[in-house]
Amino acid sequence: MKPKVAFICVHNSCRSQMAEALGKMFASDVFESYSAGTELRPQINQDAVRIIKDLYNVDMNETHKSKLLDDIPEVDIVVKMGCNVVCPFLPSRHEEDWGLEDPSGKSDEEFIKTAKIIEEKVKDLAKRIKNNEIDLSLERDVR
Template sequence: MKFKIAFVCVHNSCRSQMAEGIAKKLGSDIFEAYSAGTEKYHEVKPLAVEVMKEIDVDMTNYKPKLLTEIPNELDLLITMGCNVVCPFVPNKYAADWGLDDPSGGPIEDFRKTRNLIEEKMKELINQIKSGKIKL
């Protein structure tokens, strides 16, 4: 059985998209991964797509999605650090990763965010597999 995990932020154009891609790469054996935002946005940030290619994650066909476009019940809900009231979706486990949005910054900011997401994803996977997080 795979756990439904969603990564949520405001625009679903950068951090949450990268988290979805990394979850699919590192946790494909345990996750059914989604991402969504609370507001409409027109594209995934090109620098996010570029830095993900550097770790062999192809996000060229990723599109921003709203919460209404993902399952309405999840096993895990991870918010990225909304700086506003983060949305609620019914879940068994929730966490806020508190990541700064690199949008508008240089490519190095996107790489830093990607690397933080990758570290947090590895930790989350280890916690689930070791039973520290019960779902």
């Protein structure tokens, strides 16, 4: 059974949505991708949607919506996107923070840079899972 990975941030409208889309694109053979946050937005950041469509030909408007933490199944791995505030907590066996700046309101170049960083991090996460570098045998961290 493939591990479930949640990409989380407060609003679940930009970086976490990009990570979910790229996780499904580049790592679906290794893990299941989800994204969620603690607050909903009426729609995903349309700059993020446009950049992911331009770079990867994936239309997040058709496949994604803003989700709360309670809307996704229990997960094995939590990836915090870099909230710069108190990040949401979700029980998991492994947690890491990618510390990504939010490109919202910035130039296309910032969105492209963020998407490319997320792509590399998703591929690296998949490699670490495949190579058993992440211990998923531990009990869930339930703080």
